[in-house]
Amino acid sequence: MEIELKLVADQDALSTFEQTLLPKLKGKVTRSAFDVFNDYYDTPEQFLGKRKMGCRIRRVNDHIEQTIKTQGKVEGGLHQRPEYNVNLDKAHPDLEKFDSEIWADDIDIEDVNRQLQVQFSTHFHRVTFDIIDGENHLELVFDSGEVKHSLGTLPIGEIEIELKAGMPTALFDLADEISKVTPVRLSNVTKAARGYQLMNGAVAETVLLPNFLDLDEEDSTEDALCKAIECALSHWQHHEYVYLQSGHIDALKEIAQSVQLLLQGVSLYLPVLQCQELLNLHKQLLVLSDQWSWQDDLQCIRKLRSNKGPFSRRIPRHQALMSYLNGRREGLLTVQSPEQLLVSMESSQVQLGASRLLIEKPWQAQATGHQIPVLKHAKGWLSQGWQTVMQSLPSKVEMDYTKYIALEVLLRQTLLNGFLLAGLFAESRGKFRAPWLDLVEGIDEVKALLFLRRALEEVDIEDAEDLDDWIDDKLSSVITVMEKSREVAMSAETYW
Numbered sequence: 001m002e003i004e005l006k007l008v009a010d011q012d013a014l015s016t017f018e019q020t021l022l023p024k025l026k027g028k029v030t031r032s033a034f035d036v037f038n039d040y041y042d043t044p045e046q047f048l049g050k051r052k053m054g055c056r057i058r059r060v061n062d063h064i065e066q067t068i069k070t071q072g073k074v075e076g077g078l079h080q081r082p083e084y085n086v087n088l089d090k091a092h093p094d095l096e097k098f099d100s101e102i103w104a105d106d107i108d109i110e111d112v113n114r115q116l117q118v119q120f121s122t123h124f125h126r127v128t129f130d131i132i133d134g135e136n137h138l139e140l141v142f143d144s145g146e147v148k149h150s151l152g153t154l155p156i157g158e159i160e161i162e163l164k165a166g167m168p169t170a171l172f173d174l175a176d177e178i179s180k181v182t183p184v185r186l187s188n189v190t191k192a193a194r195g196y197q198l199m200n201g202a203v204a205e206t207v208l209l210p211n212f213l214d215l216d217e218e219d220s221t222e223d224a225l226c227k228a229i230e231c232a233l234s235h236w237q238h239h240e241y242v243y244l245q246s247g248h249i250d251a252l253k254e255i256a257q258s259v260q261l262l263l264q265g266v267s268l269y270l271p272v273l274q275c276q277e278l279l280n281l282h283k284q285l286l287v288l289s290d291q292w293s294w295q296d297d298l299q300c301i302r303k304l305r306s307n308k309g310p311f312s313r314r315i316p317r318h319q320a321l322m323s324y325l326n327g328r329r330e331g332l333l334t335v336q337s338p339e340q341l342l343v344s345m346e347s348s349q350v351q352l353g354a355s356r357l358l359i360e361k362p363w364q365a366q367a368t369g370h371q372i373p374v375l376k377h378a379k380g381w382l383s384q385g386w387q388t389v390m391q392s393l394p395s396k397v398e399m400d401y402t403k404y405i406a407l408e409v410l411l412r413q414t415l416l417n418g419f420l421l422a423g424l425f426a427e428s429r430g431k432f433r434a435p436w437l438d439l440v441e442g443i444d445e446v447k448a449l450l451f452l453r454r455a456l457e458e459v460d461i462e463d464a465e466d467l468d469d470w471i472d473d474k475l476s477s478v479i480t481v482m483e484k485s486r487e488v489a490m491s492a493e494t495y496w
Contacts, residue, residue, distance in 0.1 A: 002069070002083040004162040005171050005355075007184040008343075011157060014127055014142040016182040027133025034060050036143075038122040040195055041093045043115040054192045055116065057091050064088045068098055069192075076233045076355025077186030078168070120149040120195035124156045131174075136166030138174060147191060149198045156191065159184065172356040179352060183343035186351045188237045204242045206250045209235060209257070211430060215423035217375055221272055222361065224374040228265035228420050229354050232258050236351070240342050249298060249329075252338055256295040262354060263289050264416040272377065273363035273370055281353045288346050294336050300451035301329045303444065310445055314470060315452070321467075324459040378421045379496045385414040386494065395490055399483060401446045401475055408443050415440065421496075428495045435489035442482035449474055 022029070037059040042048045048055055052071035057064065066088050072081025086097045095113045103109055124145025131138045139162040147154040159178065161171050178184060197204065213231055215224055236258035243251035263285040270278050304315050305325050315321060341347060363370055392407050393399070415436060422429040449471050456464050 001080060002072075002162065003078065003080050003168060003171070004160050005077050005175050006079060006187045006190070007077070007159040007161075007175065007178070008187045009142075009157055009159050009182060009184045010343075011144060013157070013159060013178075013182045013184070014144075017142070017178060020181045021177055022129070025131060025133075027131055027136075030130040031127070032130070033125070033127045036060055036122075036124055036126050036145075038191075039091070039118045040120050040122070040192055041116040042119045043112060044117065046119075046196070047112055047115070049119075049196050054190075055093055055095070056192070057088065057093060059091060064091050066093060066097065068095070068102065070102065074188045074234070075230060075358045077188065077237070077351060078171070078355055078359065079188075079190070120147060120199050122147050122156065122191050122195065133170075134166075136170040137164035138162065138166075138170055139164055140174065147195050147198055149195065151198060151201060154194050154198055158187070158191075168359045169356070172352055172359070176349070176352055179345055179348035183340070183345075184348050185240060185343045186233075186237060186348070186355065187241070188234065189241055204238070204245055206239065206242055206248060206254055207235075208254075209261070209419070211419075212423040213420050215374065215421070217373070217424060219374050219424075220371045221269065221374045221377060222363070222370040224420070225265065225269040225273060226358055226361075228269075229262065229358055232262035232265060233351060233354055235261070243338065244342065249302060249333075252295060253299055253302075255342075256292040259285065259289050259292055259350075260412070261416060261419070262350075264413055265420055267413075268381065268417055268420060272372075273367050275363040275366045277353070277357060277360075277362040281350065281357065284346065284350050284353060288350050291341060291344075291346065294332060296447065297451065298329065298332050299444070300448040301325050301332075303448040304452055305329075311448070311474075314467075318461070318467075320459065320461045321455070324455060328455070374421070375424050378424050381417060382421055382494070382496050385417050389414050390490065393486060393490065399479070399486065401450075401479055404439070404443050404446060404479070404482065405450075408440075411436070411440060411443075425495045428493075432492050432495045435485040435492070438485040439482055439489065442478055442485065445478050446475065449478070 039057045041055040041057065054067075054069040056067045056069070058067065064087065066086050068084045070082045070084075072079065074080075082102070084098055084102055088094070088097075093113070093116050095109050095116075100109070122145065124143045127142045129140040131140060139160075141160045141162075143156055143158045143160070145156045147156060161174055163171050175184075196202075209231070213224075213227060215227065219227070236255055239251040239254040239258065242248060243255070263282070266278060266282045266285060270282055303309050304311055305322065306312060307316050315325075361370070389407075389411060392410060415433070418429070418433055422433070453468065453471050456467060461467070
């Protein structure tokens with residue numbers, strides 16, 4: 001079983017590491033450097049790729065090695081995947097050289113073998129540090145090169161830390177130190193996965209979170225927290241890759257949402273699974289969440305500029321206003337520099353800290369409730385949250401947009417708790433949550449309109465007064481719809 005952390009890094013990472021961190025490493029450290037040539041094989045129908053398997057032939061100097069990787073799992077940024085290697089005399093795949101037990105019963109190895117063709121290649125320069133410190137044996141590698149296919153190339157700039165022997169905590173200790181001296185981000189995308197994307201002309205796309213976190217009634221409190229962390233990190237890392245590949249700002253919204261989901265998950269379970277590590281992560285998430293708060297303005301601009309949104313009949317046709325909004329958007333992206341934020345020490349430390357929790361589970365040594373079924377907590381948590389919301393929405397008091405804006409944080413937190421726990425309950429959960437989600441959508445529209453009103457104070461346009469009146473009408477219309485949604489929401493029976 002191969003166990004490793006994958007980090008994406010820039011071209012200066014190696015020299016920075018050697019100058020700052022390498023002299024401080026304990027134990028025996030052996031350095032080596034060499035060029036690596038890899039060819040990845042599959043059938044024309046991508047039989048192996050569709051099964052999340054990889055067939056690779058690696059050439060390093062005169063040594064040729066054939067590798068099969070079968071489907072594994074990624075927890076946070078920690079990759080755990082079965083890997084099988086055999087030496088070859090020539091650079092041509094022969095799957096029959098592997099032990100037959102690694103193949104599923106329905107795989108005809110002879111047939112697959114006959115169809116294998118080179119799909120894509122990777123070529124990179126690898127610098128390896130073999131680190132032995134007591135019982136821990138790590139292999140730290142810096143790879144710099146490219147993924148190649150006839151359709152194009154993709155750059156490789158990676159750090160891999162593989163556990164050869166010892167405890168996985170050693171991986172995180174080293175990654176944590178690296179993140180303090182050079183910009184990195186955790187990655188859940190392998191070189192092979194990038195090669196298949198290049199070969200298929202595929203571009204990673206923005207995806208929405210599921211409606212609910214998948215939980216079972218038998219899940220313990222610990223299980224539920226780990227599932228929440230895995231969900232948030234997977235969503236986060238996927239959209240980091242999407243944004244850096246495509247520049248789509250929708251991906252930034254999903255990243256910010258992932259940070260909020262992780263923060264709320266930690267906040268929800270911290271009172272039960274009390275430990276210093278979880279508390280430290282909570283503090284780090286509060287800081288990181290604040291660093292992503294500028295996303296509110298960016299999403300207001302996106303909503304106002306959209307040709308399909310609630311403002312499409314007025315705003316996109318206004319050239320001067322659109323020009324101003326475009327300028328504000330570019331200004332935000334320039335000042336906030338999401339590319340730098342994604343590899344900031346704060347971001348890396350949060351992801352590493354959350355991933356470490358999945359492996360170490362430090363609360364087991366300090367708390368006694370980790371094996372209690374989460375179902376025993378869920379009803380109380382959900383009831384407490386919704387009672388607080390209901391008290392903030394007295395049925396006999398008419399709400400205006402200022403009151404809804406004041407309610408936003410509480411409402412979003414409570415809905416996130418619902419996302420984290422509703423998987424334990426019946427299908428009626430969707431019907432119950434729908435009008436509350438409508439209220440959040442209404443708040444987003446209100447915020448966009450208020451952003452537009454502030455913009456009118458900064459841009460010189462002829463029909464500013466007409467637009468201001470239009471904003472008033474829109475605000476009134478949105479609040480009317482929200483009040484109807486509130487009436488439905490407050491009259492619905494809870495699903496728990």
